[in-house]
Amino acid sequence: MISDDQRRQDLADFLRTRRMRLSPEQVGLIRGGRRRTPGLRREEVAQLANIGVSWYTLLEQGRDIRPSSEVLHSIADALQLTYAERSHLFLLANQQHVIDAYASDEEVSPALRRVLDSLSPVPAFVVGRRWDFLAWNITAEKVFGLSKPVPPYEYNAVWRMFTDPTSRNIYNPKWEQVAQKVIAEFRAESVRYANEEWFQRLITDLQRVSPEFRAWWPRHDVRVRSDAFKDIEHPLVGWLKFEHTTLQVPTMPELKIMIYTPLPGTDTLEKLQRLMDQEAIMHTV
Structure with a gap:
């Protein structure tokens, strides 16, 4: 079992890497101006997830905050996470991922x-x-x-x-x-x-x-x-x-x-x- 500090740091790193792989165009935003780093800005993720920028920043900094299941789903939607990534997010946030309407379609490959x-x-x-x-x-x-x-x-x-x-x-x-x-x-x-x-x-x-x-x-x-x-x-x-x-x-x-x-x-x-x-x-x- 990893420590809570390590788990929160892993969660912060996971969110940051998922954010950096997306472009504004991929999520329906206008790029606007030069960007020092690739991917979305934190405020853009917060906007898409309908949560506070300061609160999301603390989450990406590995602070001891406890997001609800609804907030995690909103962040996962904003970051366009796959089913496996969504499950990983919930585990890092120390929550059990309930399979619900957010789960992948029931398709037999x-x-x-x-x-x-x-x-x-x-x-x-x-x-x-x-x-x-x-x-x-x-x-x-x-x-x-x-x-x-x-x-x-x-x-x-x-x-x-x-x-x-x-x-x-x-x-x-x-x-x-x-x-x-x-x-x-x-x-x-x-x-x-x-x-x-x-x-x-x-x-x-x-x-x-x-x-x-x-x-x-x-x-x-x-x-x-x-x-x-x-x-x-x-x-x-x-x-x-x-x-x-x-x-x-x-x-x-x-x-x-x-x-x-x-x-x-x-x-x-x-x-x-x-x-x-x-x-x-x-x-x-």
Whole structure:
């Protein structure tokens, strides 16, 4: 652990170097006159962030001041920080960076999509911070039917769990056990977004249409995601047994990769391969 003095100095250096890499034109300002040093002036950053010049100067000098989360977001916007730089700023300011509307867009990169495809015949998919399915491989499609929208929250995992008969069928007779784990994990992760409109609307609609969700949500059960065994009954090949693992994308930590590895000692892998063989035959006909 670095000392507070060193942390404040690192914060000051970080702000100064980010400021110096920007030109007035890049942030919509008029250059005006000669400049002794490259980049923006401190007063220009303060203007863009809507904060006091003296206060920002103290921050760049490594003084012992404690900016709020709102002020840090404003400074990050003014300096056009990337997601990684924004997170670094919050750490240097001794604050936890809450992923919110300022976070990067939930886009699955082509490289990550290729990773999903390379895992077949192991089912794998990506879930975003709102628990929406963002991308999946062909095996996940054959097992879970993820491309089928379930209005009005077409690709939301929680909405599907409690409203889509397909989800209830594939997890029977353990649907209640699986659904209770999902609701506890969703509550634990979504507390950061409890004030956002999408979250409040989703909860209201789930309570309206699902008796189980309406009964379980007030319990306030929470749990972290963990590796687990999952049994799924597929309508074509019967029971599939998996080890379920969740991985995080380092560059976009709001994204989660869900991997369903066939349980050793079962015929699950052979059944998945059979599904893929059927898919290949359909595409050659």
